[in-house]
Amino acid sequence: DTAVSQTPKYLVTQMGNDKSIKCEQNLGHDTMYWYKQDSKKFLKIMFSYNNKELIINETVPNRFSPKSPDKAHLNLHINSLELGDSAVYFCASRGRRQETQYFGPGTRLLVL
């Protein structure tokens, strides 16, 4: 069973479109995250949710809106996509603080 899953795995879209990426974890974890990996492979936190509440919201454009319908899901909606949004987006989840953070396989977004 996949612990943290993301859909879609690949996403190619035009500038200006709106798209969503879904994430689900079956580990029973309370905390979920979105990270962005840019073209230079640099990984940076975007958002963190704990029990469906937003905890971290880094300096991310407000075109990005996370939504957590329940503890097991954290979706990422992106409005008005720009070329610079092209990246790999990773979802992750964690139980208690000292536990491992598990990552999903990533969603490779290409904006044309």
Add this chain to the structure above:
Amino acid sequence: AQSVTQPDIHITVSEGASLELRCNYSYGATPYLFWYVQSPGQGLQLLLKYFSGDTLVQGIKGFEAEFKRSQSSFNLRKPSVHWSDAAEYFCAVDGGSQGNLIFGKGTKLSVKP
């Protein structure tokens, strides 16, 4: 602010040779430290982690890392590299109460036959 530095962008080693990937961190308290590996086109897999206790940590795939508080380092080692170890390696520190990870910029490992 917390930060992680991986000074080597790209390292090439011969298959069977030993490996050491460097990682330095900046953190006020006792850090929680991690090494992750990312194979091409893949997600992130945890190799090992340090929270407390024994400063030499064993991980998967024959990797180990040593926490040295005096040097603010958490270097990753492997005695004999296999071709399948070619990948991108990321060192990370737990960023604080929210538990998000702060990553270094990664070290790309290439393995020569």
